[in-house]
Amino acid sequence: MDDCASLTSPDILERAGRLRSYALCDSCLGRQFVQVAHGLENRRRGQCIREEMGTAPVDPGDCWLCEGLMGELEELADLVVEALEPYQYATFLVGSRVEEALELREGEVAAIGGDGEPIKREINREVGKRVEERTGKTVDFSRPDVTAIVNTQYNHVELDVRPLYIYGRYCKHVRGIPQTKWWCRKCRGVGCDYCGGEGKMYEESVEELVAAPVVEATGGSEESFHGAGREDIDVRMLGHGRPFVLEVKEPRRRFVDLESLEKAINRWAEGKVTVSRLRFADRAEIEHLKAARWTKTYRAVVSGCERGKLNEAVNALRGCYINQRTPSRVVHRRADKVRRRRVLDIHVEDTAGDTATLVIRAESGTYIKELVTGDGGRTAPSLQALTGCPLHMQNLDVIAIGDEDGQEIERNKEQDPSDT
Ligand SMILES: [Zn+2]
Numbered sequence: 001m002d003d004c005a006s007l008t009s010p011d012i013l014e015r016a017g018r019l020r021s022y023a024l025c026d027s028c029l030g031r032q033f034v035q036v037a038h039g040l041e042n043r044r045r046g047q048c049i050r051e052e053m054g055t056a057p058v059d060p061g062d063c064w065l066c067e068g069l070m071g072e073l074e075e076l077a078d079l080v081v082e083a084l085e086p087y088q089y090a091t092f093l094v095g096s097r098v099e100e101a102l103e104l105r106e107g108e109v110a111a112i113g114g115d116g117e118p119i120k121r122e123i124n125r126e127v128g129k130r131v132e133e134r135t136g137k138t139v140d141f142s143r144p145d146v147t148a149i150v151n152t153q154y155n156h157v158e159l160d161v162r163p164l165y166i167y168g169r170y171c172k173h174v175r176g177i178p179q180t181k182w183w184c185r186k187c188r189g190v191g192c193d194y195c196g197g198e199g200k201m202y203e204e205s206v207e208e209l210v211a212a213p214v215v216e217a218t219g220g221s222e223e224s225f226h227g228a229g230r231e232d233i234d235v236r237m238l239g240h241g242r243p244f245v246l247e248v249k250e251p252r253r254r255f256v257d258l259e260s261l262e263k264a265i266n267r268w269a270e271g272k273v274t275v276s277r278l279r280f281a282d283r284a285e286i287e288h289l290k291a292a293r294w295t296k297t298y299r300a301v302v303s304g305c306e307r308g309k310l311n312e313a314v315n316a317l318r319g320c321y322i323n324q325r326t327p328s329r330v331v332h333r334r335a336d337k338v339r340r341r342r343v344l345d346i347h348v349e350d351t352a353g354d355t356a357t358l359v360i361r362a363e364s365g366t367y368i369k370e371l372v373t374g375d376g377g378r379t380a381p382s383l384q385a386l387t388g389c390p391l392h393m394q395n396l397d398v399i400a401i402g403d404e405d406g407q408e409i410e411r412n413k414e415q416d417p418s419d420t
């Protein structure tokens with residue numbers, strides 16, 4: 001037959017002759033000649049060569065190399081289809097593990113006359129084709145929704161389900177909620193007297209309020225919350241909110257309607273937290289979120305000073321660089337160093353008696369509480385030092401991250417020298 005033509009050269013038959021003492025099924029024989037006759041299946045390659053040599057066919061069950069494996073492709077495909085059944089996916093990839101003894105036999109054949117592909121590659125391709133036919137889904141080598149690893153020794157399938165990444169912005173409308181789950185510092189989640197058996201320092205967090213409906217909708221096994229920075233527990237996050245990516249591990253349902261998911265979250269969080277602008281993202285976006293340096297705008301209510309002095313200090317501080325040594329409240333867990341940050345804008349929005357509402361826009365990484373109080377001289381200059389008044393921070397809100405409408409994120413491109 002024509003398709004055999006390129007497989008009957010003396011060179012190939014000589015090589016095949018060296019393998020004659022091994023009983024090889026057509027697939028295992030043909031696999032040794034994969035560089036020849038492109039477009040043919042290995043089984044057909046092997047058949048061509050064998051017929052040319054005039055040897056009898058070997059049933060895969062009697063094959064010295066695969067010991068029946070190449071006759072079990074349909075069953076392996078069944079196993080994969082069954083394992084994938086509970087999951088939503090558009091693309092997949094099949095991988096495989098074979099027993100070590102088979103790989104040793106494969107090496108022996110390769111040393112004598114083979115120049116082929118690994119049997120695993122053939123299994124992956126052939127099982128993949130069959131799964132495509134049965135499910136109507138597509139094999140994707142670069143970024144499959146799910147990878148099925150077939151263990152041919154134990155007829156077991158292991159799945160690697162690509163996590164789902166959902167980007168959004170959150171607002172935190174109440175104080176006293178941390179951004180992420182905060183495990184009990186005594187028992188680290190087990191539950192003890194210190195945490196009242198909860199295992200956590202706080203009953204709820206932005207992470208839990210946002211993730212619960214998402215895990216429910218997607219059937220994920222676990223989640224991980226990645227915020228673009230974080231506000232303190234007693235600080236509200238208002239305006240257009242703070243960007244985040246929620247990572248859902250092993251989602252059973254990945255084609256979720258984000259509009260209704262957004263509503264479900266906002267219902268579930270009862271106004272304490274709201275989310276907006278949900279969209280699908282990928283892992284790279286987490287790195288982007290973490291690396292980006294965004295200016296932030298705060299509203300601070302400060303007491304302890306009369307208006308005239310405060311106005312003067314605010315005018316002096318506008319546009320200034322300040323030096324901030326790591327605040328005393330966090331220095332136990334962060335490196336003690338001095339950071340240089342710019343107060344891009346600051347003005348008094350409102351006053352009542354000795355209490356003033358300030359709006360402050362500052363570079364990424366500025367500690368606002370310390371900018372007000374001076375932190376015992378660790379931040380300089382500060383409002384407290386400039387006014388000479390014992391200032392007290394009543395409360396603080398983040399009102400914008402990036403520019404005013406939060407559409408485009410403003411980033412400080414130049415790296416702060418003190419931060420490297
Ligand atoms: Zn075989």
Ligand SMILES: [Zn+2]
Pocket residue numbers: 184185186187188189190191192193194195196197198199200
């Ligand atoms: Zn505890």
